[in-house]
Amino acid sequence: MNIPWRVKSATFKLVDLFNAPRFLYFLQRHVTKRSRITQLGISDDWVRHGNTINKYKASCRVFEFGAGKNLAQNLYLSDIIGTQIVVDLNPMIDLDLVNTARRLLSEKCQLRSNEEIDSIKDLTYYGIDYRAPYDASDTDFEDSSIDSCISTNTLEHIPRESILEIFDELHRILKPGGIISAKIDYSDHYAHTDPSISLLNFLKFSETEWKLFNHNCHYQNRMRHYDFIQIFDKLGFKIVEEEATYDENKIPQEIADRFDTQPDTWAATSGYFVLMKDPIHHPFLKR
Ligand SMILES: C[S@@+](CC[C@H](N)C(=O)[O-])C[C@H]1O[C@@H](n2cnc3c(N)ncnc32)[C@H](O)[C@@H]1O
Numbered sequence: 001m002n003i004p005w006r007v008k009s010a011t012f013k014l015v016d017l018f019n020a021p022r023f024l025y026f027l028q029r030h031v032t033k034r035s036r037i038t039q040l041g042i043s044d045d046w047v048r049h050g051n052t053i054n055k056y057k058a059s060c061r062v063f064e065f066g067a068g069k070n071l072a073q074n075l076y077l078s079d080i081i082g083t084q085i086v087v088d089l090n091p092m093i094d095l096d097l098v099n100t101a102r103r104l105l106s107e108k109c110q111l112r113s114n115e116e117i118d119s120i121k122d123l124t125y126y127g128i129d130y131r132a133p134y135d136a137s138d139t140d141f142e143d144s145s146i147d148s149c150i151s152t153n154t155l156e157h158i159p160r161e162s163i164l165e166i167f168d169e170l171h172r173i174l175k176p177g178g179i180i181s182a183k184i185d186y187s188d189h190y191a192h193t194d195p196s197i198s199l200l201n202f203l204k205f206s207e208t209e210w211k212l213f214n215h216n217c218h219y220q221n222r223m224r225h226y227d228f229i230q231i232f233d234k235l236g237f238k239i240v241e242e243e244a245t246y247d248e249n250k251i252p253q254e255i256a257d258r259f260d261t262q263p264d265t266w267a268a269t270s271g272y273f274v275l276m277k278d279p280i281h282h283p284f285l286k287r
Contacts, residue, residue: 005190005197012215037070037097040104045183046076049150052181052241052274054080058148061085063173065136065166066154070097071128073152075105078112078126085146087134093120137165141173149174151182155228156189157219167235176279180237184228187247187269189220199248199269203255225265232275241274 053059060082064074067088074084075098098117105111113125123130149170155163170180188202190213202210202222214220225244232239247269259266 001193002195003193005188005194005201006213008190008193009213009215012218015217016215037072037100037104040072040101040108042076042105042108043073045152046073048183048272049073049152049181050077050080052179053077053148053150056148056179056274056276058179060147061145063087063136063139063141063146063149063170065149065151066157067130067132068092068154069094070101071123071130072101072105073150074128075102075111075126076109077150078128079110081127083127083129085129085131085141087130087136087139088132089135091132093130093132095119098123137162137169139169139173143172144175144178146170146173147175147178149178149180149182151180151184153183153185155182155184156186156221156223159219159221160223160227160231163221163223163231164235167231167237171236171277174277176277178277179240180273180275182273182275184225184271184273185269186224186271189218198250198252198255200251200255200267203258203266204252224262225268225271226263228271228273232273236278236280237275238278239273240276241272243272244268245270245272 053062059080062077062081062084064084064086065088067074067086069092071086071093074086077084095117102111102117106114112127115122115125117123117125120130158166174180187199188197191197191199191201202213202220205213210222229239229242244265246267248267251267256267265271
């Protein structure tokens with residue numbers, strides 16, 4: 001369903017104002033239908049996480065932050081990962097969606113189990129330990145106790161300060177040589193339901209202007225590929241694989257002019273990183 005982006009932004013503003021995330025979820029499920037699953041393909045992102053985890057032999061204990069509603073990625077990966085500790089700041093999980101995802105995926109690939117998922121506890125059949133509300137920047141895991149971390153289309157929704165805290169914590173809990181496999185969507189998410197605007201439309205606004213359209217229930221930090229590189233480097237991670245993808249080929253001139261002096265990756269619409277914990281270099285933000 002196409003929605004003019006300013007209408008969508010105004011709706012998010014109301015959701016924030018009335019603190020009504022349930023209303024937003026109702027709209028997504030029954031009006032825009034963006035939270036319904038009628039068909040489910042195996043995402044390239046899940047396959048890539050799986051390949052990375054296998055390549056770096058990091059499949060025993062895996063942490064994911066920003067789980068979302070249907071856990072399709074976690075079900076898909078259940079056959080190759082020992083334990084997935086899957087957390088979300090907000091308890092967004094919808095067990096109906098999880099079961100639909102499970103049923104559709106089981107027609108396409110091997111899952112760890114065929115059990116119905118009637119409760120959070122049943123996720124353990126799939127090696128999934130789901131925790132929410134849970135803040136990835138303040139976990140209760142021992143130092144060096146996690147083999148790898150995965151994150152899909154989540155980092156673009158988290159404020160920069162929180163990202164610093166999360167990666168500081170990930171450095172603490174990852175084993176030396178442990179890895180992070182992260183996919184980030186750098187595009188303006190309003191463009192996903194409004195084809196009249198560029199995938200980079202939000203970059204035309206100043207910080208002050210953007211605050212008028214950016215709302216907590218659908219927060220977008222607008223950070224670019226090079227911003228993430230700077231953070232990962234600062235917090236003691238070695239970038240062992242990196243890819244920037246460019247899906248916008250009609251960039252408005254006013255936006256290109258704004259980013260004239262920045263690294264070319266400003267125009268990337270998505271990015272993928274494999275980071276490795278460098279046990280020597282770490283500035284320890286918290287301690
Ligand atoms: C867009 S959703 C995730 C989508 C999901 N990964 C997927 O691929 O379908 C982003 C999620 O990140 C969660 N989140 C934001 N900050 C977080 C934090 N500090 N710790 C854990 N989860 C967080 C939000 O609650 C939200 O559910």
